[in-house]
Amino acid sequence: MLEVKNLCKHFGGIKAVDGATFTVERGSITALIGPNGAGKTTAFNCISRTAAPSSGEVWLDGERIDHLRPHKVTAKGLSRTFQISRNLGDMTVIENVIVQSKVDGLRGLFRPAMTSEEKDKAMSILDFLGITRIAHEDGHNLSYGQKKLMDLAALLMSDPKIILLDEPAGGVNPSLMEEIVGHIRALNDKGLTVLIVEHNMELIMRLSHKVVVMAHGKVICAGTPDVVRKDPHVLDAYLGGVLEDEAA
Numbered sequence: 001m002l003e004v005k006n007l008c009k010h011f012g013g014i015k016a017v018d019g020a021t022f023t024v025e026r027g028s029i030t031a032l033i034g035p036n037g038a039g040k041t042t043a044f045n046c047i048s049r050t051a052a053p054s055s056g057e058v059w060l061d062g063e064r065i066d067h068l069r070p071h072k073v074t075a076k077g078l079s080r081t082f083q084i085s086r087n088l089g090d091m092t093v094i095e096n097v098i099v100q101s102k103v104d105g106l107r108g109l110f111r112p113a114m115t116s117e118e119k120d121k122a123m124s125i126l127d128f129l130g131i132t133r134i135a136h137e138d139g140h141n142l143s144y145g146q147k148k149l150m151d152l153a154a155l156l157m158s159d160p161k162i163i164l165l166d167e168p169a170g171g172v173n174p175s176l177m178e179e180i181v182g183h184i185r186a187l188n189d190k191g192l193t194v195l196i197v198e199h200n201m202e203l204i205m206r207l208s209h210k211v212v213v214m215a216h217g218k219v220i221c222a223g224t225p226d227v228v229r230k231d232p233h234v235l236d237a238y239l240g241g242v243l244e245d246e247a248a
């Protein structure tokens with residue numbers, strides 16, 4: 001469904017993503033993991049086109065999307081969350097959910113107020129996520145975990161085919177983490193394909209069908225959680241061994 005081919009993103013001399021190639025199969029939950037600075041978020045940014053790749057290709061359902069503007073990528077069915085919530089504090093949750101989904105180029109910013117269809121759709125998504133009780137709460141009153149759920153709700157407004165989740169369980173307490181895991185599974189059961197960046201290895205290993213491991217901007221291993229867990233390159237990467245190999 002999603003094909004990333006030889007993707008590169010350079011910042012001056014820094015090769016944040018350096019020829020990464022991997023696929024995400026339709027209907028899968030695929031994890032993108034790797035040590036700090038491996039290039040995962042930069043890869044996400046290039047795939048969702050919030051950053052322009054230096055080179056390489058991204059294909060969604062047989063169509064090249066790496067040259068599109070971000071809202072066009074969303075319109076093609078790919079949506080993503082950010083590590084840091086895009087919550088607009090002076091709006092309610094339901095307003096946030098609708099407005100964030102409307103930021104589709106300049107036109108989106110000038111649209112009139114929410115329609116009743118949009119409100120109904122947003123409410124049904126909040127209901128699915130079990131957070132209708134905070135629908136009319138101001139964004140600045142939300143807990144960190146509630147913001148994560150609100151961001152997930154905003155992402156679903158665009159009826160995506162594939163969602164990219166950047167550390168959905170980062171910094172949340174264990175019970176909310178289980179709730180988020182349940183939502184991801186439920187969305188996947190409904191047919192949504194999921195690509196997830198997450199540092200919580202236990203969560204990744206039990207949630208993912210496939211794991212793609214990055215280190216130093218490159219994909220060093222991809223396979224089922226069991227295969228990846230035992231791969232010596234992956235163990236090396238997490239222990240800093242890759243650096244030593246390259247220096248040798």
Ligand SMILES: Nc1ncnc2c1ncn2[C@@H]1O[C@H](COP(=O)(O)OP(=O)(O)OP(=O)(O)O)[C@@H](O)[C@H]1O
Binds near residue numbers: 016036038
């Ligand atoms: N805008 C930028 N300008 C310069 N360097 C950057 C920029 N964004 C990322 N980098 C560098 O690119 C490399 C990859 O960063 P990235 O955030 O993609 O890694 P990551 O795998 O997501 O890390 P983490 O798990 O810590 O979030 C790092 O060395 C980082 O410092």
